[in-house]
Amino acid sequence: MSDKKINFPILDICTLSETRDEDFLVSRFGAYLERHKNLHHAHRHSFYHLVFFTQGAGFHTVDFSNFDVKPYQIYFMIPGQVHSWSFEGPIDGYVVNFSEEFFQSFLLKAEYLANFSFFNNIAQDSVINLSFPLNQKVKGFFEEILEQAQQKQPFAHDMIKSLLIQMFIAIDQQTITEKPKNIPQFNYTLLKNFQKLIEKHHTTLKLPMEYAELLYITPNHLNALCKEHLGMQAGEVIRNRIVLEAKRLLVNKNTSISEIAYYLNFADNSYFSKFFKKHVGASPEEFRKKI
Missing domain, CATH: 2.60.120.280 (Regulatory protein AraC)
Incomplete structure (x- = not known):
């Protein structure tokens, strides 16, 4: 973290x-x-x-x-x-x-x-x-x-x-x-551990290969698990958590956009704003105004 x-x-x-x-x-x-x-x-x-x-x-x-x-x-x-x-x-x-x-x-x-x-x-x-x-x-x-x-x-x-x-x-x-879970126990445990790792590391680890290494599986295996049981690839699961944290931080109007970008380990404010708008459909400033 x-x-x-x-x-x-x-x-x-x-x-x-x-x-x-x-x-x-x-x-x-x-x-x-x-x-x-x-x-x-x-x-x-x-x-x-x-x-x-x-x-x-x-x-x-x-x-x-x-x-x-x-x-x-x-x-x-x-x-x-x-x-x-x-x-x-x-x-x-x-x-x-x-x-x-x-x-x-x-x-x-x-x-x-x-x-x-x-x-x-x-x-x-x-x-x-x-x-x-x-x-x-x-x-x-x-x-x-x-x-x-x-x-x-x-x-x-x-x-x-x-x-x-x-x-x-x-x-x-x-x-x-x-909501029956038609998922083998081993795969279920892997996905739960993947989600726990995202909770712990989403501000520092952004790539599926980094999480796959921590889980002792290949990136392809992780992607296949996420696609089969979550309906999305591992990268999207990680990005969704980063977007959610950005939204949570934007609730506080006393925190600047650049501070949020820095906290989430984006290279600069501009890169963070482009990332956020791509996945949310609104800039951080626009999203904050809606809140």
């Missing part, structure tokens, strides 16, 4: 929590909105963020993809993603925020959460409409989590973690049932 730094506004949990708990927050969503009315603007978090709607309409945006708000819809966000919302009429449900460290002492697998399909950094996979009876089961999980948080009994945080994991598994099992 590049050691270049960009300073942009990121919300942390203690900014949003009345209890100043730096690792966890749970609230009914209507009350959360009342306390934080300015959160409709595009922003990014330093924590995991999930919202389960039980009432409401309008839309919300995750990493620049728009989704209609519906009752019994849940969305999941990982640290670094950008989102905003615009609601119509009464809105309610539940919100849970937790830090990257929240589960570390509880789970032996440091990257356990990355196994869930909705924590894969792809906006389209992170918004799920829950059908009956799962939506009622998930609602029950949130009620239990609220109760545990309010009572503050011994082991309350461990109980909350247990309830969250049970909920994640129940939702992911529905997602897997609805």
Whole structure:
């Protein structure tokens, strides 16, 4: 990962929590909105963020993809993603925020959460409409989590973690049932590792051959895997992640285009602008104005 730094506004949990708990927050969503009315603007978090709607309409945006708000819809966000919302009429449900460290002492697998399909950094996979009876089961999980948080009994945080994991598994099992993966396990593991490497190195490694070397496979093998199972070549997967990071950084108007180009390791501002316009259809300045 590049050691270049960009300073942009990121919300942390203690900014949003009345209890100043730096690792966890749970609230009914209507009350959360009342306390934080300015959160409709595009922003990014330093924590995991999930919202389960039980009432409401309008839309919300995750990493620049728009989704209609519906009752019994849940969305999941990982640290670094950008989102905003615009609601119509009464809105309610539940919100849970937790830090990257929240589960570390509880789970032996440091990257356990990355196994869930909705924590894969792809906006389209992170918004799920829950059908009956799962939506009622998930609602029950949130009620239990609220109760545990309010009572503050011994082991309350461990109980909350247990309830969250049970909920994640129940939702992911529905997602897997609805979207069967006809892909051999070895190929699936390779693609997951490729995506993890892109997350780690997209500011410094731009070529498929560099990732293929880290995966101990040939560039042709990597391209064939991506084309068969993702519908695009490896180079496009890498470029899409670079474009997404550029869009996220453009949300902060205090960061200059040249600073973003430098952070993403482009040779100069002009080359970055040409790259961005080619893949987005608008210059960085035009895209920023639209936001």
